[in-house]
Amino acid sequence: DAGVTQSPTHLIKTRGQQVTLRCSPKSGHDTVSWYQQALGQGPQFIFQYYEEEERQRGNFPDRFSGHQFPNYSSELNVNALLLGDSALYLCASSLGSLTNQPQHFGDGTRLSIL
Amino acid sequence: AQKVTQAQTEISVVEKEDVTLDCVYETRDTTYYLFWYKQPPSGELVFLIRRNSFDEQNEISGRYSWNFQKSTSSFNFTITASQVVDSAVYFCALSEPLGTSGSRLTFGEGTQLTVNP
Numbered sequence: 523d524a525g526v527t528q529s530p531t532h533l534i535k536t537r538g539q540q541v542t543l544r545c546s547p548k549s550g551h552d553t554v555s556w557y558q559q560a561l562g563q564g565p566q567f568i569f570q571y572y573e574e575e576e577r578q579r580g581n582f583p584d585r586f587s588g589h590q591f592p593n594y595s596s597e598l599n600v601n602a603l604l605l606g607d608s609a610l611y612l613c614a615s616s617l618g619s620l621t622n623q624p625q626h627f628g629d630g631t632r633l634s635i636l
Numbered sequence: 637a638q639k640v641t642q643a644q645t646e647i648s649v650v651e652k653e654d655v656t657l658d659c660v661y662e663t664r665d666t667t668y669y670l671f672w673y674k675q676p677p678s679g680e681l682v683f684l685i686r687r688n689s690f691d692e693q694n695e696i697s698g699r700y701s702w703n704f705q706k707s708t709s710s711f712n713f714t715i716t717a718s719q720v721v722d723s724a725v726y727f728c729a730l731s732e733p734l735g736t737s738g739s740r741l742t743f744g745e746g747t748q749l750t751v752n753p
Binding site (some may be wrong): 542555557562563565566567570572578580588610612614622623624625626627628629630632 | 640661669671673678679680681682684686687727729732738739740741743744745746
C-alpha cells in the first residue's frame with residue numbers, strides 16, 4: 523500500500539524563478555492538502571484540494587497556486603520565488619475533506635532559494 | 637482563530653525514562669479533533685493518534701498514552717520507558733472545519749524530544 527509520495531526530494535532555485543512540486547496521494551485517498559514548514563516551526567496550511575477544486579486556502583499570496591488531477595494527484599506552483607519561500611513543503615492526503623479524517627503526510631520537498 | 641501551544645521547545649531524557657509532552661489548544665468550535673504527529677529527521681510527519689472533542693476517555697497504546705482534558709483545553713502525550721528511536725519532533729495539531737467543506741490542521745511549534753542511551 524503506497525503512502526504519499528512527493529517529488530522532487532530537494533530543489534534549489536534562485537529568486538524570481540518559478541517551481542512546481544508534485545504529490546501522489548495515498549492509495550484510496552481523494553483529498554490533498556499542502557503545508558509549508560519553515561525551519562524549526564510547525565507546518566502552515568497553504569490550501570486543500572478536493573474533487574479537483576481548491577476548497578480552502580490559508581494565508582498565502584496568489585504566487586502560490588495548485589492543481590488537482592482526475593487521479594487525485596496534485597501540484598503546487600510557486601511563482602516569483604522569494605528567499606522566504608525556502609522551506610520544507612509537505613503534501614498530505616486524506617479520505618474526504620472533513621475534520622475527522624487524519625491526514626497522512628509525505629516526506630516533503632525541501633526547497634532552497636538562493 | 638484556532639491556536640495550538642506546545643510550551644516545551646526541547647526535552648532531553650535518558651533511555652527508559654517516562655516523558656510527557658504538553659499541548660494546549662484554543663478553539664471556538666464545539667466539535668473538533670486533535671492529533672499528535674511525530675516527525676523524525678527524514679521529514680515525514682507520522683500520524684500517531686486522533687481524538688474527538690466528545691471523547692475524553694484517556695487511552696493507552698503500548699508505550700504511548702494520551703490525556704485529554706476538555707476543561708483545561710489540554711491534550712498531553714506520554715511515552716513510557718522511552719527509547720532512542722523515539723527521538724523526533726512531536727507536533728500537536730487541531731483540525732478546523734473551513735466553510736461548508738474542507739478542513740485544515742493547525743499545528744503547534746513542536747517539541748524536540750531527544751532520548752539519550
